[in-house]
Structure formats: C-alpha cells, structure tokens
Amino acid sequence: MGTPVPEVDIDLFAAASLRDPFADYARLRDAGPVVRLARPEVYALGRFAPVQAALRAADALISGEGVGFSAAFNAPKGMNVLQSDGDLHQRLRAAVTKPLTPARLSKARADFKEMVATRVKALAGQGWFDAMRDLAPFLPVQAISHLVGLPEVGRDRMLEWAAAAFNAIGPMQDPADVGSLRDAFAFLSTLSPDKVADGSWAAELFGAAESGRLTMQEAMAAISAYVIPSLDTTILAKGHLLANLARHPEQWAMLRENPKLIPAAVLEGVRHSSVLRWFSRVAVADYAVEDMVIPQGARVMLLYGCANRDERRYADPDSFDITRDSRDHLAWGTGPHMCAGMNLARLEMEVLVEALVEQGVTLTLGESEMGSNAGLYGHTSLMLRLD
C-alpha cells in the first residue's frame, strides 16, 4: 500500500495564489513528494525529481485523457499533439516540429534581431512604457503569427484564443473563455490549403497532407498546435526576464560586459519564473512516487514552476542568478511532450536581450501587475524605462 499520501489544504486557483504562488508551492513541496489536493481533487507533484520522472514516464502517466482539469479543454481528444500518446503523438509531433528546428530557425534569426532592435531603439530614452503591451508581444505578433500563415481574422485573435485556452484548462470555467475556445476550433475547422499564406508553416503541413505524409486531419491538428501555445507563453516569459534583469542591475551589468551569458540568462529566466504553471496526466496503472502510490485512474497535476523552485535541486532557488547552470529546468517540460517550440522561444528571448545589450541601456522597473490565468503565470502590465 505504501505510505499514505498527505492531503494539503491549498487552493492553487485562488486569485492571490495565482498572482504569487511561491509560498503555496513551498508548502506543497514540503508536504511530500506527492500530495492530494481537495480543490480540485487530484494528486499533485511539486518537487523537481518526481515531476521530472513523471514527465518521462509517458507510458504510465498518459496525456490522451487530456492534460487540463476541464471537459472544455480536454474534450477535443484524438487529434492533438499535446493530448495524445504513442504513435499518433510521435507522428503529430514530427509534423509540428519541422519548422522549429534550430537549423530552420537560425535562418530567421537576423530578421528577428533587426525587428526587435528597431523596436528597442524606438522605446529607448522615451520614458515609461508598458513592456507587456509595447515590447514583449512585438515579435510574436509581428513575425510569428505571419510565419504560421493563418488568414487575418485568425492572426488577430490568436492572443485572445491562447489566453482563453490556458485559462480554460483550470477547474473553473469562465463562459467567455469557453466561447473563445469554441470560436478557435470553429475557425481552425474552416482552414484549407487555399486559405493559408504561401510558404508558411500551415502551408507546409497542408503540403505534407497533399503528398500523403499526413492525413488532412493530422495536418489540421498540427496547425492548431501553433495557434494556442506559441504567443502568450513567450510574451509572458519575456516579461519575467525583463523584470528580473531590471531588478538585478549587477547581473544586467554582467550581461552587458559578457553577452556570451545571454543564453544562460534566458534559461535562468524561464527556470526562475516559469510561465506554464502545470499540466496533468492520468495514471493508467498504479504509479509509485518514492514510497507512496498514486492509484490507477487518478489524475495527476505536474507543477513545472513549483519544481523549478525546489531547494532539493537548486541552491537558493528563489534567487535569479544568470551564472547558475539551469539547463535541466522543467519550464519546457521534459520527455516525449517537451515543448515543441522551445527553440523558437529561446531565440525570441535571446534576440531581445541582445538588442537591449547592444543599445547599451539601463533598465528601470516601475509598477507592475500579475495576472491570474489558471494555466499561465505572468504580468498583465510591467512599466519599464530604457535609458
């Protein structure tokens, strides 16, 4: 039977916890390697080693029963890279990741850099601006939505759909989010090869369907994998990175002196302030976590951001330290479902910091506000000056 799994009375979906979850995360980690939550009624893993092991145990803890807590998000099962397992997952993932390899992305690097550098120049010396409105979304909205190649109406609503989808993964449903999700699926179902931009990622996937390498349904599923997770995640991650760099002038000075540290600073940024809070799995057999057992059929919450602050793995985990080796962080997950877009996310964050370093600015932080999206941790506003 094993040691009983401790129950903890923590509401991770209370607004205050969503805005600042780290005290609750510490309590959850201290309570045990696995705990039971009451709201919602699930098992939860928050320590680094059990979360890492669970993400790699994809045969025992499956994604095909949905990775959220709500029927609204888990419903469209079957053709969904995030919420599938085994061969189907591998086929969909191979299609989704094609344009996202470092080699393919390196071709876009110079253009991205120039675009973001122009933006940084325009903001430098101009006084306060809201980085969540004027800087962090710039590349995703200007460049990534075009690379995906959706018709204009889809591009205009990608941000709204992403926020709605990540909020809808939680246990409580806002009818507005459910409506947005329905619109997103309705829009996606109208896509066809003649409606997407030539040479775009979506066109490439339709091409693969036309040549028989994918079914049309698989191509549509792969296209939808760009729509929901590609924008908000990177926008919020950039907000955290800017805030952390502004809060630590000594580390900003270190980066300006040694730009080779930029990739490490990006990884430390996503470890320290992980955007994706959690996804879940279903145990298809009893699953052991140290001397405790999660029973077959149970839903298991995997807390990426909590694991990344585990003092059992990282010394002084609450501090932001660009000299730390954060390469094994779990902000992008690990195992077969590890983020398909992490190379793009890294690239976007690296060129932003490079542009700031090259512009030689100091960063000053003003007022900021955190959001309470059930799936994503990040700022709704972040006042910044570049001088």
Ligand code: HEM
């Ligand atoms: C900082 C930015 C990002 C973060 C923190 C992030 C986080 C994650 C995480 C934690 C997972 C693992 C899901 C799981 O364990 O079930 C994931 C999967 C995924 N991400 Fe990202 N992501 C980011 C950016 C992106 C971008 C830019 C794209 C697309 C271009 C993307 C596309 C995907 C897809 C398609 C999956 C599903 C992969 C699969 O199930 O095999 N993500 N992401």
